[in-house]
Amino acid sequence: MNTFDLQMDFRVVFKDQAQESTAGLLGQMGAQRVLLVTDAGIQGAGLDQAYREALAAQGIEVAVFNDVEPNPTTANVEAGLALAKEFKPQALLGIGGGSVLDCAKAINILLNRGGKMSDYAGPQQGGAALLPLVAAPTTAGTGSEVSPFLLISDSETHAKIVCKDWQAIPKVAVLDPSLSLTLPPMATLFAGLDALVHGFEAYVAKGSQPYTQALALKSIGLVYQNLPKVMETPSDVEARGNMLLASNLAGMAFALSYLGLSHSLANALTKMKGTPHGLAVGMMLGAVIRFNAPVCGADYEHIARYLLGEGCPAEQQAACLALADAVEKMAHSLGMPKNLGELEFQESQIPELVEEALRQATIQFNPRTPTAEELTTLLESCF
Template structure:
């Protein structure tokens, strides 16, 4: 265990089916009057935006809506959105959607409060103070962004992802409403669920792990191993949807405190260059990363295997870990996700550049095993 660690609970979390239609009292408690809503086209097309807006009380006015956030939100979108928030004199942001709208809203409230550009706040604990209020309402069970102190924004000019990490980025309130995830298509349900699993597994073996994050991570792994297949294959299963939403938030709270590792270093590098869905990349990378790291964190990977439903049965740690890795790989395959980078149109000749980008990506520094550029290239070749 760490000699010293810090754990923050961050957002106030509210869970209830149908809760997103009843936000008036929540906003009244914050004392806000002028709401700016952030979402994406998928949320609007699925009819998820209207009930939230219509459910606001007469004391809260919607003064602006940004409903076309792209799948990989960018510096351009964040900076234009922040200007719109300032122009509308909004005093609260309500973000609805997956990781991209939620991270976009975090960036918008940062710039609307403190000014400047996204790059000014890159890194850890650079943000100088508190931000304007924000409600985060996830419509996917994956990123956990509704409860994290992290935002990742694409810098389109340099084809890289900018990571912002600060306790001030926690949303004030997270609204977990499983009804909002019922319309999510199977492929996205699978990819976002595997994203949450990668968060839980990576943070459990991170160099910054602690007893609080450990407990949340293991609980999330168990929930995902138990319920993701049902959520993918029977989209109307409200219990499975609810369990996945809870698992995503648990994993988000865990990794927001104990950080991540090589999976996200590789995924950020690849996603920045080729704009591939983050959860899809994490699902593909995760088994390879588990094998790579298990030589230095075997006890933790045995515990992960148990949480995935693997029984030790008097076998060696190596055998149990191998079954744990296979359980993760099988879960992704059962959910219909790709298992090779070539299937995502990543060219083989790009692998050396991706290894070079990954070795300096901030997430790599909390990986339990030090990874050289050559070792990362080997990993990329194995998954290509």
């Protein structure tokens, strides 16, 4: 039995064209000065326009920080912090993908607690109160809008600083499908695969419990049904909304139970060749399900029956294999490469990948603890 202490202290607004509701909420919070954190791409696409107009209509003054790079750096955070110190906001609004939302969380921490980002590596407890942060994701993948994690790269050493702070979770998550309609196809696919893998890993992780499994199962079902729809019709508001919900549910789930082996292996792929995160985790999912099946077959069987219905084989291990095949088939049909060779990896690189994967923190939460030999066999199956 896994014991747990569940406390969720945030609000989720699910609404298309949610700019007026969002401005209204910020007004109710007493915020007359709001720092908008976003990036140049979001601004170039005009996605923040309606939100800025709604804030102006409420008499709320806005300063914009739009200099967040993908995989945000300590330099990005410091630049946003300098603007925040000058502008003295009463709340922050993040509009963007996981990078923007992580950067907004980091600015909030440094603004209210001082110091530098490296002071906040690892799990945090206590500390001064933060400003209310409202987070509107433009991608459906990371779940950063409901997670205590933030990931910032050190500009000098390039090391990743992973901070986990429950107080950094945004006070309000705004799931507004209109913000994700113009996300390009590959970015949509990679984000969707990330959300799918978050659901799978949260469901079977060593720290899973009934709440994480309920959230994760719903999330997996939503991705399985809606990722093909948004790839076929990017302007499908309902399917985009369902993907935002899926990412959000999975974000809540993995914040509570953490992740697993797909993320450990994917981080090794990303470190070696810069493979985009969502693509990397998606490439690993099928092989990880097959590897984990002997120890968490009942969990995978449950997911398999939920996704495949009457098409699910009766016997447990056959159901697990059918599940791995089904998620891979779906991802391949949407453009995910079929093997690591297509991503220009070579089998001679397996030992290096195994070494890196074994160093990842996520591996300790995987339901089956792999040896180096087992990871080698697993990666060989991906060529």
